[in-house]
Amino acid sequence: MNEAITLPGGVTAEPGMRIYNQKLGMWIFLASEVMFFTGLIGAYIILRFGTTAWALPGVPLEEGGTPLAINLTAFNTFMLICSSVTMVKAFAAIEHGDQKGLRRYLVATVLLGAAFVGIQVVEYIALAHEGFLPRCSEELAAVVPNCDLFGSTFYTMTGFHGTHVSIGVLCMIWVTVKAFRGKYTKENHGGVEVIGLYWHFVDLVWIMLFTIVYLI
Amino acid sequence: MMETAEKKKQPSYMLIWFVLLVLTIVEVGVAYVSSLPRNVLIVVLVGLAIWKATLVAMYYMHLKFERLRLILLATAPLPLAIILIVAILLEHAR
Numbered sequence: 497m498n499e500a501i502t503l504p505g506g507v508t509a510e511p512g513m514r515i516y517n518q519k520l521g522m523w524i525f526l527a528s529e530v531m532f533f534t535g536l537i538g539a540y541i542i543l544r545f546g547t548t549a550w551a552l553p554g555v556p557l558e559e560g561g562t563p564l565a566i567n568l569t570a571f572n573t574f575m576l577i578c579s580s581v582t583m584v585k586a587f588a589a590i591e592h593g594d595q596k597g598l599r600r601y602l603v604a605t606v607l608l609g610a611a612f613v614g615i616q617v618v619e620y621i622a623l624a625h626e627g628f629l630p631r632c633s634e635e636l637a638a639v640v641p642n643c644d645l646f647g648s649t650f651y652t653m654t655g656f657h658g659t660h661v662s663i664g665v666l667c668m669i670w671v672t673v674k675a676f677r678g679k680y681t682k683e684n685h686g687g688v689e690v691i692g693l694y695w696h697f698v699d700l701v702w703i704m705l706f707t708i709v710y711l712i
Numbered sequence: 713m714m715e716t717a718e719k720k721k722q723p724s725y726m727l728i729w730f731v732l733l734v735l736t737i738v739e740v741g742v743a744y745v746s747s748l749p750r751n752v753l754i755v756v757l758v759g760l761a762i763w764k765a766t767l768v769a770m771y772y773m774h775l776k777f778e779r780l781r782l783i784l785l786a787t788a789p790l791p792l793a794i795i796l797i798v799a800i801l802l803e804h805a806r
Contacts, residue, residue, distance in 0.1 A: 515782060523782065527789045534793040538800050545804040554744045570740045574733065581729040584772045588722065696772045700765045707761035711743040712754050 522690045526697050533701050536656065537708060540649045549641035553711055560641050563628045564650070565619060566710050572615045573706050576661075579608035580699040583692050593682035595675075602672040602688075605695065609665040616658050620651075650709060657705055660698050667691050728771045735764050 544550055555561030582604040589597030627633025630651055632643035640646060671691045674680065680688055739760050746753055770776040775783055 514779060520785075523786050527786065530789040530793055534789075534796055538796050541797065541800050541804070545801075566740065566743070570736065573736055577729065577732045577736065580732075580768060580772050581725055584725050588725065693773055696768055699772075700768045703764045703768065704761050707739060707757050711739060711757050 516686055518686050518690045519693070522693050526693065529697065529701075533656075533704075536653050537704070540653060540708065543645055543649055547642045547645065551640050551643075551646055558639055560639065562646075562710075563623060563626055563636065563640060564710055565622065568615065568619060569706065569710050572612055572619075573702065575608050575612050575615070576699050576702050579605050579612065580696055582608060583695045587685070587688050587692050590675075590680050590682065590685040590688055595678065595680075598680060598685075598688065599672070599675050602668065602675050606665060606668050606672055609661060609668060609695070613658060613662050613665060616654065616661075653705055653709055657698070657701055660701070664691070664695050664698050668695065723771045723776075725771070728767055732764055732767060735760055 549560065551560060551562040553562050553564075553566055557563055582601045586598050586601035586605060589595075589601055623629075627636040628640070628643070628647055628650075630644065630648040632640065632647055637643040668691055671687055674687065739757060742748075742753065742756055742760070746756075748756065769786075773786075775786055778786075
């Protein structure tokens, strides 16, 4: 798709970026997503630095520590990193015309992505039972500094990211179904590359959010 | 179809995965057990996260192997993002 294209009226033209439209569109979308998540992180910094105290990792909950399960989320981060490597392996497989490898790695990516969302749901349920919500329970608010603010920012940032992962999983299922139908070939596999870009971006954003929300 | 994909040298995806795994373990370890001053700790953790994110962008998203104009497009929002974050931090540092 890098070669000249034919416009209505038989005029030929070469795309300026020398990449196909879907890939260009995805990169422009991802560039806008950078600013979307930067806005969220910026709001988080304003709210957090505007307060005198914040729940910290490595500190017992009774002494003002975080109610978040960092070990579980670290494992979830590992899952997302694994899904990124299976995604790029799927792309590498179809680049070499390996249909079996493409299907195998796409299925693995879907499962790992779904597992990430599932673990996040389990985490949300556990936190809600503890009373950690955008409006914390009175018991938790008594020990966690600025609990309501912490809860609001936590659910906003991780929730938006989780939504992105969920949409990614749905799109990935669609791409996987197409792969099983033999729609992708060594010469034509733009769909795999484009969904891969989105998936790696979601992984990249989580790498930043995990550090900012859970570890700092 | 994919000129860049055909031209590029295939990186070791598993090696990148291993580095990402090690950096994640280091991050959690540093956050839990480090006795570093808080400000230093934040710089170290953000530095590790940026390192990981860069690895994903360069090798898994293949930015390292793309044409310059696509790299410029992809990284165009980064200066804006940095300006926003630095401006917010400077505002709080007053």
